[in-house]
Amino acid sequence: MSQLDQASDEIDAIPVKNESATEKRALSRIERRLDxxxxxxxxxQKMILDRMDVAEEKNESLEKFRTDYYExxxxxxxxKSSLKRMESLDTAQSTMLGVGCxxxxxVPTAWGxxxxxxxxxxxGLGLVSGSFLSKRSNQ
Known part of the structure; x- marks a missing residue:
């Protein structure tokens, strides 16, 4: 194998610094411990209250996502349940049509x-009518 065959996909990748939201804020590099x-x-006190307001707003928006997710x-x-029911009815309908046909x-062979x-x-009539009933209830 040559060196090109063994090269990884990241050979031409450009490293990008991952900047978190705290690094973008104006006061992110100030000492965080308060006595x-x-x-x-x-x-x-006003800065702490501002940070609390921002956190509460984010919490409210995330709560909306949570309720939307569960809904x-x-x-x-x-x-999925409806699809499963429809698939089973479709299978039953196809089987009934095949057996009915x-x-x-x-019938002509057994005519005598x-x-x-x-x-x-x-x-045959029961199977075909059952197929039509299945198709009607499937809609």
Whole structure:
């Protein structure tokens, strides 16, 4: 194997610095530990209150996402259940149509034997009507 075959996908990658939201803020590099003397200043108190307001706003928006997520998951479960029901009805309908066609195709062969002809005709009509009923309830 040559060196090119063994090269990773990241050979031409350009490293990008990941800047978090705290690094973009104006006061992100200021000492974060506050003692009792610092907490007495009104400017510090106002900055703390501002940070709390921002955190509360983010919390409220995230709570909306949480409720939307559970609502979507509930709707998805209902849709999956409905899809499963529709698929099973479709399978039953296809089976009934296939068997009904086979039975109706067998009727001319059994034409001389009246009991067999009557049974095949009734079975074929039952299967075809069951297929139509299945299709109607599937909609």
């Amino acid at each position: 009792d003397e610092d907490l007495k200043h009104p400017g510090v 979507v998951m509930q709707n998805l479960a209902v849709a 086979l039975v109706l195709g067998y 034997n009246w009991p067999l002809t009557i049974i095949a005709t009734v079975a």
